[in-house]
Amino acid sequence: MSFASLGLIDPLLRNLQDLNYQTPTPVQTRAIPAVLSGKDIMAAAQTGTGKTAGFALPLLQRLTQLGPAVSSNRARVLVLVPTRELAEQVLQSFIEYGKGLDLRCLATYGGVSINPQMMKLRKGVDVLVATPGRLLDLNRQNAVQFDQVQTLVLDEADRMLDLGFARELNAVFAALPARRQTLLFSATFTDDIRAMAESILRGPVNISVSPPNATASRIKQWVVPVDKRNKPDLLMHLLAENKWKHALVFVKTRNGVDYLAAMLDEAGYAVDTIHGDKPQPARLRALERFKTREVDMLVATDVAARGLDIDDLPLVINVDLPIVAQDYVHRIGRTGRAGASGVAVSLVCADEAPQLAAIEALIRQTLPREEEPGFEADHRVPQTSATGQLIKKPKKPKKPKVPQAAPGSMQVASKGLHPQSAKNKRKPAAQGAVAAGKGTSLPSSNPFNVQKPRSKPAGKPAAGSHKPAGNPAGGRSKRRP
Numbered sequence: 218m219s220f221a222s223l224g225l226i227d228p229l230l231r232n233l234q235d236l237n238y239q240t241p242t243p244v245q246t247r248a249i250p251a252v253l254s255g256k257d258i259m260a261a262a263q264t265g266t267g268k269t270a271g272f273a274l275p276l277l278q279r280l281t282q283l284g285p286a287v288s289s290n291r292a293r294v295l296v297l298v299p300t301r302e303l304a305e306q307v308l309q310s311f312i313e314y315g316k317g318l319d320l321r322c323l324a325t326y327g328g329v330s331i332n333p334q335m336m337k338l339r340k341g342v343d344v345l346v347a348t349p350g351r352l353l354d355l356n357r358q359n360a361v362q363f364d365q366v367q368t369l370v371l372d373e374a375d376r377m378l379d380l381g382f383a384r385e386l387n388a389v390f391a392a393l394p395a396r397r398q399t400l401l402f403s404a405t406f407t408d409d410i411r412a413m414a415e416s417i418l419r420g421p422v423n424i425s426v427s428p429p430n431a432t433a434s435r436i437k438q439w440v441v442p443v444d445k446r447n448k449p450d451l452l453m454h455l456l457a458e459n460k461w462k463h464a465l466v467f468v469k470t471r472n473g474v475d476y477l478a479a480m481l482d483e484a485g486y487a488v489d490t491i492h493g494d495k496p497q498p499a500r501l502r503a504l505e506r507f508k509t510r511e512v513d514m515l516v517a518t519d520v521a522a523r524g525l526d527i528d529d530l531p532l533v534i535n536v537d538l539p540i541v542a543q544d545y546v547h548r549i550g551r552t553g554r555a556g557a558s559g560v561a562v563s564l565v566c567a568d569e570a571p572q573l574a575a576i577e578a579l580i581r582q583t584l585p586r587e588e589e590p591g592f593e594a595d596h597r598v599p600q601t602s603a604t605g606q607l608i609k610k611p612k613k614p615k616k617p618k619v620p621q622a623a624p625g626s627m628q629v630a631s632k633g634l635h636p637q638s639a640k641n642k643r644k645p646a647a648q649g650a651v652a653a654g655k656g657t658s659l660p661s662s663n664p665f666n667v668q669k670p671r672s673k674p675a676g677k678p679a680a681g682s683h684k685p686a687g688n689p690a691g692g693r694s695k696r697r698p
């Protein structure tokens with residue numbers, strides 16, 4: 218199967234050649250002819266399947282073939298997406314695929330000033346990619362009217378509902394022309410999505426390209442059971458042992474992001490971060506620096522989990538499992554895209570067993586576990602199965618033993634030692650210093666309850682080349698100046 222045989226016009230074919238896309242992916246094979254013929258679509262396709270080109274290519278073609286030209290403050294194709302990052306990436310796809318076609322494309326989203334967006338809408342745009350809230354703001358201020366919209370695309374519809382956009386979506390549907398083409402893409406098809414599809418699609422072509430919710434099989438995935446407090450050290454150990462140089466690191470909280478970023482920075486990696494509190498331009502900059510490999514490690518919270526378009530990313534490390542199982546699939550979707558193969562490793566502590574069970578049920582496989590010598594969990598992670606069962610309940614954590622201090626000696630870290638004791642206290646990182654790549658010290662907040670120096674279980678082998686943080690023997694040799 219070739220792109221030409223799907224009926225795409227020459228300028229698009231040339232752009233695809235420049236991008237070295239040789240054959241259409243399954244979702245493209247199904248979607249392109251259907252969209253070209255003006256049909257509605259309901260597609261179960263997750264990130265990494267090539268869905269963006271599946272709708273962007275045929276829509277660009279229709280825009281060149283169908284009139285009338287766009288009027289001021291109007292859009293002809295409207296693409297709704299859940300996040301700003303995805304808005305920018307979908308826009309980039311339209312720009313790349315549509316090079317030389319003389320079509321105007323724009324992305325609008327919240328968190329940045331509305332005025333420049335209003336200015337750009339004055340002339341009208343052929344393709345408007347938008348998050349729902351900002352789109353409605355622009356519409357209320359008459360910066361965009363919907364009477365020329367011929368196609369509506371809902372990208373990651375499930376995520377938009379997860380993020381609470383149902384009201385905004387309904388308001389947009391009500392304001393659009395009833396005669397239009399509608400394309401709905403969603404990773405999952407919950408009852409809510411089905412109800413929405415029922416109300417807005419007309420005789421849709423149904424497309425399901427991979428078993429819903431299955432992660433791509435070419436991605437090597439495994440779990441390392443570990444106690445929560447040892448996660449940061451285990452991360453450093455895995456990076457050093459495996460000589461991993463470029464990874465997307467996911468962690469649950471903003472504090473966790475800051476903590477790990479400072480730790481990685483101190484170890485000599487070039488680090489940047491993405492989280493909800495970061496202004497949009499800084500987030501986009503971080504992503505760009507990571508893509509161009511100016512940055513080795515990108516540490517992110519869930520906010521970045523969906524929609525990041527990073528080609529050929531070899532590695533995702535989940536320092537924390539996501540709370541919502543579906544987000545695991547989306548995180549892993551960053552690796553192993555369209556032909557590339559990937560690695561995804563998750564550091565899992567006992568508390569996270571229910572999340573692990575939910576993920577395994579969703580992806581219908583039990584993830585292999587590989588303990589890392591020197592980091593075996595004191596708090597056992599209960600066995601799970603692909604049916605979503607926890608096979609055994611976790612044992613109650615043992616009472617910590619208080620080591621007997623030799624007369625005259627100082628007591629080192631015991632489980633009862635306060636993590637912020639004077640001995641282990643760290644200075645807060647200077648604001649902005651991590652992203653700027655300047656020397657930093659770890660933040661004073663301690664999201665992993667790290668107890669330094671980490672007491673090694675007696676008789677266990679040393680933890681590879683990595684020495685725990687704060688160990689006076691060092692071990693954080695700078696790999697980069």
Ligand code: AMP
Binds near residue numbers: 554
């Ligand atoms: P998506 O699922 O739309 O996020 O696309 C996933 C990735 O696959 C993007 O980085 C695209 O550039 C790439 N891609 C899409 N279609 C193809 C294709 N037919 N051949 C090679 N790469 C592709």
